Amino acid sequence: MQSRPFGRTGRNVGEIGFGAWAIGAAWGKVDDAESIAALHAALDAGLDFIDTADVYGDGHSERLIARVLKERGGERPFVATKAGRRLPAQAVEGYSAENLESWIDRSLRNLEVETLDLVQLHCPPTDAYYRPEIFERMDRLVERGKIARYGVSVERVEEALKAIEYPDVASVQIIYNMFRLRPAQLFFREAQRRGVAVIVRVPLASGLLSGKFRADTRFGADDHRQFNRRGEAFDVGETFSGVPYEVGLAAVEKLRPLVPEGATLAQLALRWILMDEAVSVVIPGARNPQQALANLAAADLPALPVATMDEVARIYDQDIRPHVHQRW
Template sequence: MKYNYLGNSNLKVSAVGLGTWAYGNDTFGKVEDQQSIKAIRAAVDSGINLIDTAPAYGDGHAEEVVGRAIEGIRDQVIIASKCGTHREGEKYVMDLSPQRIRKEMENSLRRLNVEQIDIYQIHWPDPDTPLKESVEELLKLKQEGKFKYLAVCNFGEELLKEISEMTDIISLQPQYSLLKRDIENKTIPYILDNNLGILSYGTLGGGILSGKYEERPQFDDEKDNRAGFYPFFRKENWDQTQSLIKLIKEIADKHNQSPAQVAINWAINRSGVTTALVGAKSEKQARENAAAADFKLSGEEMIALTKKSDEVIKNLKV
């Protein structure tokens, strides 16, 4: 495993991190808690030290699972959680009001069974709450020792500039993969210029870049709405993705790696990316994801994947 300092912090994070959205057990199909705990433990055993979670994942359930999994190994992991997005039934509600932030922090600490969160992130912007009010409350929580470092998710460069004028942040968590690269034009240059880190999510595009689907999957399970979040699974986009996946498979065969490992390796070797967050539903997946950092695509392969990605993205309907 490779490790990198996250932005201007003293946190040294693994190049592959563990995303825990699936452990909420309400978005990526059914996952047994004990299986999730084993996957988290396998990830840590394999060198992954960054675990990213959020209250919105299963209305706090993912945090509870993470809390159980890290019992006894808290000193081996860096915990990142979030505020500002919660569940009301099937709906995700953006709320960065000071009272909501404080409530979510207390709930997260309880569910994770920790005294302090290492990286506390604004999950999504809230257009109804002035950012200044949210930041003031977050700084109070930081002074109280509730978390170490502040970070954000899903912010564009304008919001990054706005919050950076109020306080220090260490990283951005955006969606980024071979099928989604819109942050490259403006956001990544801003990140590099300001010595921030990137924790990218959606590294496998909801699983499509793993190459495991021979045909377009039908996610009928009421607990699986990944096709709603990742447009690559839609009928009008499915055929467009296949030439990219074919190339990924060809390169994977040359390296004796899986297609998922190739997609992850591409991401962690892109400019500005500190850690690529990847989910794992099993111990096998967790170990495979971690091993994606242990080989290196050639310069020619990186260029070929990027060029094919450009062609595919240009024709996607999103």
């Protein structure tokens, strides 16, 4: 797997990482033994970037990662976490110095480290990006050695563009996939110009782009693909990228003929993301070793032909754009 510069931090990371939301909670039943095996398999295969958050299973994801890394010893991968969603209700006032330090101290304990590699503000309210004092508080935590660097995880392109105006924002995590093309316009180019790392989440549109779902597929009550269909729990754009389920299923059928021989639709979707050099790392989830290794194998696919890229754009414009483009 190829490595890419992680913005201007001086670090390189493998272009496919491990998204650890699914091993924490909100994706149906979690099997810790399988989660641990998935992490080991990915790390054995050379993966060196893991993304988690303090709210994934109320810290369960962070603690599983710490357990695996302690078992392995040796050189640690880059571990990014997030803070901010522990607030009972999202409000700018909640991002106080006291709260930020409390959340970060908790992640330090969960991950069993003295300094966190990267802390991302976890989809804070849009108004937070217009409050310099919040970013100054993060600067103070860097100065005190609790975090090595910080970034943001955003819902909207506009938030990403505002965030990178702050000189010490090292990274932006954003949804980008074949059902969410807008970030590749102005934001990706600005991130490149400023040397900001781009972490791509929800690369498979919550599994829609795996091609494994059907109209009669059923999700458990504890799976956000069931309980957040209309944004009941958090931003609806996090579930199926905001695309109505039936619309997404129809678009997937148009994408199937584009899959290279010997590959899967999910691998095509990941390789499509890597076609943009602004992307630093993409973080698909995996709940077992087979999924983890299949994700990494996507990096070995050859560059996609222009005709494939054009057809993806055509399907997006025809079927998906009206539902998502101006919302996020």
